[in-house]
Structures are given as structure tokens and as C-alpha cells.
Amino acid sequence: MSEKQQTALSPKRDQDFPEWYQQVVRAADLAENSEVRGCMVIKPWGYALWERMQGVLDGMFKATGHRNAYFPLFIPLSYLEKEAAHVEGFAKECAVVTHHRLESKDGKLVPAGVLSEPLVVRPTSETIIGAAYARWVKSWRDLPILLNQWANVVRWEMRPRVFLRTAEFLWQEGHTAHETQEEAEEETMKMLRVYETFARDYLAVPVLTGEKSEGERFPGAVKTYCIEAMVQDRKAIQAGTSHFLGQNFSKASGIQYQSREGKLEHAWTTSWGVSTRLIGTLIMMHSDDDGLVVPPRIASTHVVIVPITPKEESRAAVLEAVNHLASSLRAINFHGIPIGVELDARDLGGGIKNWEWIKKGVPIRIEIGPRDLAQGTAAMARRDRGPKEKEFVPVDGIPGTIAGILDEIQEGLLLRATKFRETHTRKIDSLEEFKKFFTPQNREKPEIHGGFALAHWNGSKEVEDQVKDELKVTIRCIPFEDSPEPGVCLFTGEPSRQRVVWAKSY
């Protein structure tokens, strides 16, 4: 190669963000588009991220009193029809199973055996879980029901993008039923807080929390709350949602109980979920022009050790040293799990291996070679620093300092992400400025622009729709405010209770 690349990836983030995103996914070997339209193959390195997310979230769900269960993948068509707004919201993106057999015809297999009632591949499970709850609930003593399901769902999206929007994706969906409205609302908020905490403390993703506007509400919900993040192209991404469903679904499904007073009442339900979209969020939040950056607390591999063995005579000694270091690191606990150590003894050049691990986003890379052996040192490099910055440290000291360094990287990522969001969040009080904020200089090939605009709004869906049409900007959330600042709507001049968050979004 005549000229070394400055960065591992091309294009860089600021040149072509969507393409850069694809490149990160590919360079880190996270996933690939499958032969099935809109569906992805999640490869081991990507799935490891999901497994960690599952592990942590599952623990948090259990700690808040939830248990796991599993419901059918297929939902009878008639179930979906039960809740009017729900049908409306999902009808256009359903995969439908209409046959149950294949027959050979002219050497080709053709569907046969028409089902008496078509089955919808679940786009979400409110209706089928609601039907189960209706069977299970008789008395107020049967409540609350606090269940979660880890599953896949299918939504036949028009324009898929790996991890961000795929026809099939993995998620968890919590479904709870309660005796009172207050209790259900409390549950909705509690799980929103779980998501917020998880995003911040594990993914190093700072999120805004708030309520969705009517236009962005989950089909069939009374209220939808969300965690909303700003990724590096300054667009918003909904990273998780928690819905207060009121009695809409319990009425549709017939979840009724006899109350303490002996009266027949409908239960109050909630649902909440996060999906593999979190992986996409993570990628767009932290990765750089050299590839993925995995926050230590969500990493399964925290450290990669690369033995440098230029001479045959010192190879055995180097390998022994790296093995020893690996096992002493694996014995250390980092926020509840053993430190994950990858030992890369493949017969490849050190540079190639290093770049590979950089692209995969491993937080810490350690090299040990013959010279280190003599001096009792190791070369340590961090993923949150430049690819060539390495520090020689005493090998014996590594086990004692590693957790601290991982924590430091984690904090640094969160801090950087938070600052980025703050830099690109603005209070806007004139329509002119609002439009300018969301209009790229270059119409042909829009540069990264905009961000979060905090602006007043009269609360009407019409205004929101109009802004969406004109600028592709929507209300991401109506933030929770202790002391909301009243003002006048930017678009109509009408009174506004508080500022809301506007942005372009994924």
C-alpha cells in the first residue's frame, strides 16, 4: 500500500453519515443484510451486544418485580381488530400467514391448506397477551400481573436499515395489568426510569425523557413516554418507550376483575419495550471514523491482548506472559461480570490485528512483546484515544488499574455524548430561526445540521403535522419539567404551556 489511510473507515462521519454507519456495522462485523428483504443477520459480535443488553435489562426487570413469559408468534387476525387505533397503526405493516402446507406442483412448491383465519406475525403483542390476561384475571387479588417477554416481532417496513429499522427485530415487551389507574401510571413511569438509567449508565447514552405528542403516540395508548437520544448527525432517535394504555386494551380484550367493592371493573394496563435498535443507537452515538466504540459497561470483551512474537525463541515466553495476564484479568469483576478478555494469538501482523480490534470497538488493547518481557511492561491503548496512542505500563499493575480505566472510558463517553447534545440543543423563539436551524446549506447533499430545538407549541396536532410536512421536523418529546416555562407558540402565537423538543428523527 503506497499511502496509509488516516482513518479506518471511509467515508468519515461528516462526509456521509448514513454510509459511514453502514461501514461501522460492516467493519465491526456486527451484522449483514440477509437475502430476505429487510431482515438482518446479526453476527456474533453484534449479538454479543444484544446479549449484554438483555442480561442487564433482564436483571433490572426482575429487580422491579417482573417475570418472563412467552406468548405465540402468531396472532389471529381478529385479535388485532379489537382495538380501533391499534389496527389503524399496524395494519399497513403486517406479515400475514394464510396457509399451513406446501404442495408440489410442476416441480414447484406452492402454498396449500388455507387457514380458516389468517394469522398475523406479531408486530407487538398487546392483543394476544391481553387475551391471556382476560383468562387469568378474575379478582382484584389476581392483580397486578407483571410480565415481560423477550421476542422477535415483524413490521413490514418500507425502508429498512440495519438495526434501526428492520422488518424483523428483536426486542423485549413488558405487559402489565393493574387494579388502579394510579398504579398503572406509576408502573409506566417506573419502567421509563429503568430505561433511562440503563441507557445512561450502561450505554453511556444520555437521554431526554418525556411524553410523546398525540401524533407520535403508540396506536391504542393513552399516553406514550419515551427516552430520546441525539446521535452524531444531530438527529433524534427514540431509544425506548413506555405506554400507559389506560383501559383501552383491557376493554378490547375483556380484562375484567371483581373489585374490593364487588364491582366488575376493567384493569389498567401498560406496555413498554426496547429493541435491537438500541444497538443502532449505540453505534451512532459513540463510534468514530475508526469504527465502533463499545462502552465498557455494555462490552462483553473489555480487553484484547495481542502478543507480539517477532522471534521464534521468545514466542513461548511471550505467550506465557499474555496467558498469565489474561487469566488474572478474567478473575476481576467489572460491574457484576468478569472482565472479558480476548487473546489474539493469530499468526497475523500486529498492525492488522490492532486495526481489527479498533474497528470492533474493544475498550482496551494490550500488546506484550519480547522487549516488554524484559522490562516487565505492556503497551496499553484505549479506544477513546487516538489509534496510535499507547502507553507503556508495568504489567503487574494492570489488574489493579484496569477497572478504573474502564470506568474512566465509560464516564468519558457519557460526558462527550452529553456535551454534544448540549452543544446542539437550542432554545428557539422565532419561526425564522427555527426554519434556518433545520434547513441545510447544501440542498443537494445536506450536511449535518440542526439538533434539538426547544420551542413553544400550542399543543395541536395540526401544527405538528404542518411542521413535519414542511421541514421533516417532529416533536420528539414533551419533556418532564418541574417548573414549565409558559410562552407563545412559535407557529400560531397562541399560548404555550412549555417548550417541547423538536428534531429530525430516525
Next chain:
RNA sequence: CGGGGCGUAGCUUAGCUUGGUAGAGCGCCUGGUUUGGGACCAGGAGGUCGGAGGUUCGAAUCCUCUCGCCCCGACCA
């Protein structure tokens, strides 16, 4: 589903306008020299040019149909 673009080796692609039976770079394999930051030399494997049909002595190239992908809209976690 509307508008635009594109399908050639694992990836990026040249060739197509003017038909003559496919070439490169990267990656991969083997051997050697290397190895403390994306190595070098030599050799090698890999393509029924998305698919079907047509025109022609002859099609990656021209025509028809079809499938798929990408971008822009509408829809969305």
C-alpha cells in the same frame, strides 16, 4: 405503493454507446522474506456478467419480460 438509479469474483468496480465469448484493485489460499501500527515478493483459487426469453453465425453489450437492491417520497421502534 409513486419518482429516479443500479445489478459483472467475497468487496469496489472496468468493459456496454460502436456485439467477437471477461479485466483490475482490495480480500482469500500457498511458499518465502518479514513482523513493536493497515508489510513485501512469487505463485494460485475464485465469474454460466441477477433471472427468463428474443434478435444474431456470435450477447455482459441490442430488445422484451421478470426478480432484487439503493436513493427520494408516503409509513415506522
